[in-house]
Amino acid sequence: MQKKPTYEELEQRVKESEKEAIRRKKAEEALRKNEKRLKALLAELAAKNEELDSIVYRVSHDLKSPIVTIDGFVGALREDFGDVLSEDGEKYLRYISDAARKIELLIKDLLDLSRIDRLTQKKREFPFARLVKDALEALQLQIKARGIVVNIQEDLPVIYGEKRRLARVLDNLLINAIKYIGKENPSPRIDVGVEEQDGQKVFFVRDNGIGIEKKDFDKIFQVFQRLSSAKKQVGEGTGIGLTIVKRIIEHHHGGKIWLVSEPGKGSTFYFTLKKRGLEHGL
Ligand SMILES: Nc1ncnc2c1ncn2[C@@H]1O[C@H](COP(=O)(O)OP(=O)(O)OP(=O)(O)O)[C@@H](O)[C@H]1O
Ligand SMILES: [Mg+2]
Incomplete structure (x- = not known):
């Protein structure tokens, strides 16, 4: 047979369970606070991501027009001064054109990357x-x-x-x-x-x-x-x-x-x- 707890023992148990309840409440509060902080951080991160994405989009988009200008003037140089251009001169023009192509490809790919998340289609x-x-x-x-x-x-x-x-x-x-x-x-x-x-x-x-x-x-x-x-x-x-x-x-x-x-x-x-x-x- 189990011994009946004494009054002191009962009092001790009540105190312990009160302490436990306080501990639990504090832990719950801390958890809630952490959750709030995490949510705020996530929202901040999402906003920063979006901002970065729109910068990439804008910059890549705006870089297109200087490329057109470069191409245009390389073409004009060839047309107007092609006869007087030395072999080296023609080679330099080719280097400029090649570099412009590389930038163009990079811009296209960057635009693609930032577009990937934009145009959502229904799944089927x-x-x-x-x-x-x-x-x-x-x-x-x-x-x-x-x-x-x-x-x-x-x-x-x-x-x-x-x-x-x-x-x-x-x-x-x-x-x-x-x-x-x-x-x-x-x-x-x-x-x-x-x-x-x-x-x-x-x-x-x-x-x-x-x-x-x-x-x-x-x-x-x-x-x-x-x-x-x-x-x-x-x-x-x-x-x-x-x-x-x-x-x-x-x-x-x-x-x-x-x-x-x-x-x-x-x-x-x-x-x-x-x-x-x-x-x-x-
Ligand atoms: N099938 C493959 N066999 C061997 N190497 C590969 C293969 N696929 C990818 N790679 C390697 O992985 C790298 C990255 O591939 P990724 O497709 O991202 O870029 P890329 O093909 O170089 O350029 P792009 O942006 O035009 O796709 C490649 O540069 C190549 O080194
Ligand atoms: Mg590839």
């Missing part, structure tokens, strides 16, 4: 195969010119998402696969398909091109990051393509993107998409 269901075919059609000339064999898996599923943005994902991945297929690749090949991994549909774009070292896997998704191996390939780039792809997959579709690659063997870029009905909170 559509066949993944359609997306692949449309993207490949637009890239046909480049694929032919490099003699690349493209293999599209049959029976591709219907997917759920924003068609325009997902077209962009595929476009960027395919352009990379083509661009980095390797100048001396004896049998250039690209595969597009889907496979099941841990009960989830995983889409992929695979190439047998120059490949990427493991240490660079994270780096290539960061803005303006191009590997030295890429700079030796034909075709230019700003290092924005994969930043856009990652943003679309993760931020706009709640999916994941990663790669498996080995230098000299090729790369496979994988991505997942959230199923319809599971995309809340995006």
Whole structure:
């Protein structure tokens, strides 16, 4: 049988539970305060992000007109003084034009990056195969010119998402696969398909091109990051393509993107998409 608590013991227990109640109240208050502070910080961050975004947009937009001026005057110089220009003079004009092209490309890409979050489209269901075919059609000339064999898996599923943005994902991945297929690749090949991994549909774009070292896997998704191996390939780039792809997959579709690659063997870029009905909170 249990011993009945004495009066002192009961009093002690009451005191302890009062102390516990005060402790709990204080902890709750501290939590509430932290929550408030966090919310304020998040709001500040969102505002700063928006501001930065609109600066990028404005600056890139405003830089377009000086480029037009540069091009115009390079053209005028050639036209009016072309006969008297020495070989060196003509070479310098070419350097100016090339630099202007580079700035133009950079502006286009920066505008693209800042636009990615602007034009939201309603999500809907559509066949993944359609997306692949449309993207490949637009890239046909480049694929032919490099003699690349493209293999599209049959029976591709219907997917759920924003068609325009997902077209962009595929476009960027395919352009990379083509661009980095390797100048001396004896049998250039690209595969597009889907496979099941841990009960989830995983889409992929695979190439047998120059490949990427493991240490660079994270780096290539960061803005303006191009590997030295890429700079030796034909075709230019700003290092924005994969930043856009990652943003679309993760931020706009709640999916994941990663790669498996080995230098000299090729790369496979994988991505997942959230199923319809599971995309809340995006
Ligand atoms: N399929 C690939 N094979 C090998 N390297 C790749 C592949 N895709 C991307 N890379 C590497 O990752 C870098 C970043 O790719 P990303 O698409 O972001 O930029 P980019 O292709 O250089 O320029 P752009 O802004 O025109 O897309 C590339 O410069 C290249 O070094
Ligand atoms: Mg690219």
